[in-house]
Amino acid sequence: MTTENIEQPKTDFILSEEQTMLRDTAKQFFSEQVPISNLRKLRDEESADGIDREVWKQASELGLAGILIPEAYGGTDFGITGMGLVMEEAGRTLAATPLFSSSILSTLIMLEAASENQKQSILPAIAAGEMIVAVALEESGHHNPAAISLSAEKKDGGLVLNGRKTFVLDGHIADKLIIVARSNGQKGDTNGLSLCLVDADAEGLKVSRSKMVDSRNSAEVTCENLTVSADMILGTTDDGAAPLESALDQARILLSAEILGGVNEVFERTLEYLKERKQFGVPIGSFQALRHRASAIFSEIEICKAVVTFALSQSDKKSNQIARLASLTKARLGEASTLVSNEGLQMHGGIGMTDDVDIGLFMKRARVQLQLLGDPSFHRERYARLNGY
Amino acid sequence: MSNLETFREETRAWLEENCPASMRTPMPDEEQPWGGRNPSYPNPDTKVWMERMAARGWTAPAWPTEYGGGGLTPEENKILQQELKRIDARPCLNSFGIWMLGPALLEFATEEQKQKYLPPIVRGEIRWCQGYSEPGSGSDLAGLQTKAEDMGDHYLVNGQKVWTSYADKADWIFCLVRTDTSVKHEGISFLLIDMETEGVDPRPIKLISGSSPFCETFLTDVKVPKENLVGELNKGWTIAKRLLEHERAMISGMNMGAGEASLGGMEELAKEVFGELDGMIAHPTLRDTVTKHKMDEEAFNLTLRRTGELAKAGHGIGAEASIFKFYGSEMNKRRFEILLELLGTNALTTEGEGHDQDVMDISPQWLRSKGNSIEGGTTEVQLNIIAKRVLDLPEGGQA
Ligand SMILES: Cc1cc2nc3c(=O)[nH]c(=O)nc-3n(C[C@H](O)[C@H](O)[C@H](O)COP(=O)(O)OP(=O)(O)OC[C@H]3O[C@@H](n4cnc5c(N)ncnc54)[C@H](O)[C@@H]3O)c2cc1C
Numbered sequence: 209m210t211t212e213n214i215e216q217p218k219t220d221f222i223l224s225e226e227q228t229m230l231r232d233t234a235k236q237f238f239s240e241q242v243p244i245s246n247l248r249k250l251r252d253e254e255s256a257d258g259i260d261r262e263v264w265k266q267a268s269e270l271g272l273a274g275i276l277i278p279e280a281y282g283g284t285d286f287g288i289t290g291m292g293l294v295m296e297e298a299g300r301t302l303a304a305t306p307l308f309s310s311s312i313l314s315t316l317i318m319l320e321a322a323s324e325n326q327k328q329s330i331l332p333a334i335a336a337g338e339m340i341v342a343v344a345l346e347e348s349g350h351h352n353p354a355a356i357s358l359s360a361e362k363k364d365g366g367l368v369l370n371g372r373k374t375f376v377l378d379g380h381i382a383d384k385l386i387i388v389a390r391s392n393g394q395k396g397d398t399n400g401l402s403l404c405l406v407d408a409d410a411e412g413l414k415v416s417r418s419k420m421v422d423s424r425n426s427a428e429v430t431c432e433n434l435t436v437s438a439d440m441i442l443g444t445t446d447d448g449a450a451p452l453e454s455a456l457d458q459a460r461i462l463l464s465a466e467i468l469g470g471v472n473e474v475f476e477r478t479l480e481y482l483k484e485r486k487q488f489g490v491p492i493g494s495f496q497a498l499r500h501r502a503s504a505i506f507s508e509i510e511i512c513k514a515v516v517t518f519a520l521s522q523s524d525k526k527s528n529q530i531a532r533l534a535s536l537t538k539a540r541l542g543e544a545s546t547l548v549s550n551e552g553l554q555m556h557g558g559i560g561m562t563d564d565v566d567i568g569l570f571m572k573r574a575r576v577q578l579q580l581l582g583d584p585s586f587h588r589e590r591y592a593r594l595n596g597y
Numbered sequence: 598m599s600n601l602e603t604f605r606e607e608t609r610a611w612l613e614e615n616c617p618a619s620m621r622t623p624m625p626d627e628e629q630p631w632g633g634r635n636p637s638y639p640n641p642d643t644k645v646w647m648e649r650m651a652a653r654g655w656t657a658p659a660w661p662t663e664y665g666g667g668g669l670t671p672e673e674n675k676i677l678q679q680e681l682k683r684i685d686a687r688p689c690l691n692s693f694g695i696w697m698l699g700p701a702l703l704e705f706a707t708e709e710q711k712q713k714y715l716p717p718i719v720r721g722e723i724r725w726c727q728g729y730s731e732p733g734s735g736s737d738l739a740g741l742q743t744k745a746e747d748m749g750d751h752y753l754v755n756g757q758k759v760w761t762s763y764a765d766k767a768d769w770i771f772c773l774v775r776t777d778t779s780v781k782h783e784g785i786s787f788l789l790i791d792m793e794t795e796g797v798d799p800r801p802i803k804l805i806s807g808s809s810p811f812c813e814t815f816l817t818d819v820k821v822p823k824e825n826l827v828g829e830l831n832k833g834w835t836i837a838k839r840l841l842e843h844e845r846a847m848i849s850g851m852n853m854g855a856g857e858a859s860l861g862g863m864e865e866l867a868k869e870v871f872g873e874l875d876g877m878i879a880h881p882t883l884r885d886t887v888t889k890h891k892m893d894e895e896a897f898n899l900t901l902r903r904t905g906e907l908a909k910a911g912h913g914i915g916a917e918a919s920i921f922k923f924y925g926s927e928m929n930k931r932r933f934e935i936l937l938e939l940l941g942t943n944a945l946t947t948e949g950e951g952h953d954q955d956v957m958d959i960s961p962q963w964l965r966s967k968g969n970s971i972e973g974g975t976t977e978v979q980l981n982i983i984a985k986r987v988l989d990l991p992e993g994g995q996a
Binding site: 219220221222479482483488490491492493494495496499500502503504506507510511512513514515517518536539540585588589591592593595596597 | 864865867868876877878884885887888889891892895896897899900902903904906907910920923924977979980981983984987988989990991992993994995
């Protein structure tokens with residue numbers, strides 16, 4: 209080993225030039241093509257899709273839909289950190305796209321579990337933005353993969369699914385769904401899950417749209433004797449839990465990056481407001497009660513940045529600490545986004561309560577993100593368990 | 598083999614040979630190595646260890662060799678710290694001279710002053726204390742009144758300092774004094790005073806923890822040679838602020854993990870006290886409290902690492918570092934509150950048959966931790982600094 213090799217600073221926290229360029233591209237794209245007015249328009253016009261397909265097409269042409277996908281399958285292969293940077297920018301403008309559902313959650317499950325054939329038939333279409341794949345995971349109002357009970361009976365080498373799923377992000381516009389089903393063991397067992405890829409129009413599958421408080425969409429999914437042939441099972445029957453967990457952890461970290469983007473945006477806007485809004489003849493940001501809270505929030509955000517950046521870089525390095533770090537990150541960002549959105553609204557006073565001001569939109573998005581893939585108490589409990597206490 | 602690998606091997610071998618066995622055990626408070634003119638060494642190995650390290654300049658590893666320091670690069674210093682940690686070595690020397698005064702002298706003192714003051718600090722021969730706070734000026738430090746009059750060949754100092762940590766044990770004091778009463782910040786100078794000078798009178802103050810680590814320091818007609826002025830006359834505030842940055846950095850990293858270390862870690866302690874359920878802490882709400890804290894610690898450590906990396910890569914950090922003093926000291930206070938909660942009345946016992954000394958040692962440390970968010974600038978002052986220097990918020994709102 210040469211001295212030069214050893215003295216290279218470890219870059220857990222510093223972006224490469226390539227990554228900086230990607231971030232700038234994403235920043236420009238989201239701020240110009242998908243500003244918050246885009247979400248307002250979808251909401252106010254009661255868009256049937258809940259996303260802007262034209263925007264998704266542009267994003268895909270830029271390569272954003274395939275960031276996690278290796279070049280061999282038509283992706284741009286910028287890795288987890290690259291995707292994290294994109295998510296952070298997406299979080300700043302509340303961009304409503306299938307980036308998380310299709311290009312992150314589904315893609316990661318495919319990468320972790322699918323066979324070569326399955327990858328070849330699905331990933332290039334995801335990378336091109338031509339196919340949207342959603343994941344049907346949750347069965348109650350709280351994230352809990354071990355509690356999955358949607359039943360999968362073994363038949364002719366395949367499975368027959370019966371049961372209900374809820375909170376399926378972008379389920380109503382998906383071309384395909386990955387349904388997580390229990391083919392072995394009982395509700396509460398960590399293992400015994402199977403990952404089933406099904407067409408949205410398959411017989412026995414019913415998908416209905418629900419609207420969420422953040423003006424994004426999820427779906428209720430019902431399976432009634434839905435047949436899944438052997439070649440549509442990702443990986444092996446009964447062995448879906450491990451690849452699922454690994455995919456979920458990476459997705460939790462990427463989701464945290466999106467939350468960080470929202471947190472930064474809310475804080476920057478609030479800071480502007482503190483400098484500009486006058487009461488008693490002076491800017492409200494000169495009142496110590498507000499200054500101190502702003503400083504404490506700043507400190508919290510600095511900590512969030514370190515945690516997210518580290519978790520992203522460790523994911524790229526395939527560290528064996530990912531599960532712990534995912535829980536550390538998701539719990540912290542969930543708490544931080546609650547704090548910052550609440551404080552941001554409070555410091556805006558009455559105007560913060562109006563729909564005209566964006567703060568409320570961020571607050572609503574923050575609560576959905578908080579529940580998605582585990583709220584802070586879920587992750588604190590998990591972090592303690594993973595650490596053995 | 599690279600230079601650094603060689604350095605690591607040599608360091609490891611040297612430490613193996615030179616760090617006495619008793620210096621690799623947990624340190625009782627009375628064996629803290631403070632050095633000075635009248636040092637106390639209940640364990641003679643403390644002295645041996647300090648002197649061996651000092652001979653290599655490793656009591657101040659990063660300082661230049663011409664002033665007795667180790668002259669190590671940041672990478673080498675990191676290796677040294679790792680190797681010390683590897684063998685659980687005790688600190689070889691506690692020193693306000695190394696932590697606070699030295700870095701300021703390296704930046705602001707004359708060559709002559711550096712030659713005079715730095716080597717004895719490295720060797721642990723002179724113990725320094727900090728004469729900043731006064732009864733009337735704490736947070737508003739620049740309002741200080743202790744005055745130094747120019748008497749031609751010397752300064753005549755009169756006034757009172759307070760909260761002077763270890764003034765009764767220190768050999769010298771670095772003092773902020775007023776040399777111009779017509780202006781505030783621009784009328785402050787930085788003066789070094791030998792505690793043996795006539796008119797210097799430190800009187801210990803008893804604290805809530807029962808110990809008396811700090812003093813009121815009375816200065817009455819103290820004659821100080823003019824060459825003891827550091828930097829220019831009336832330009833002491835710049836030095837004072839820089840020194841505070843070093844102090845704050847020290848406090849934010851201070852005590853991390855101390856206290857519970859001898860008890861085997863907060864999470865192990867919780868298991869011991871409340872039992873285990875499937876290998877987990879059996880008390881669900883305290884388990885969550887412990888977990889929250891452990892997550893805070895990990896996140897804070899990552900933040901320190903990130904800042905270190907950014908600084909190294911030339912993305913300068915400035916007042917952002919104030920978050921460390923604020924967050925680190927508040928976190929340390931929470932830590933001791935949790936330890937008290939875990940240990941219950943056992944930690945509140947100060948003497949008693951069958952009581953564990955390690956556990957009884959927690960309450961003085963808990964009380965001491967309360968000072969973390971006061972010393973070196975209070976939490977409120979740190980938040981003011983962030984608001985002003987980092988967030989650029991306007992000032993002056995009263996209503
Ligand atoms: C353990 C310990 C060791 C110390 N060692 C030394 C030492 O060696 N040498 C030395 O010189 N000093 C030392 N100090 C003193 C320390 O620096 C001061 O106590 C500190 O700066 C606060 O000053 P004060 O005690 O006068 O409190 P005050 O300034 O009177 O503060 C009282 C309260 O008012 C708040 N406050 C004050 N101003 C503001 C403001 N602008 N906005 C909002 N809140 C405000 C403070 O945050 C605090 O809560 C030590 C203190 C402690 C606790």
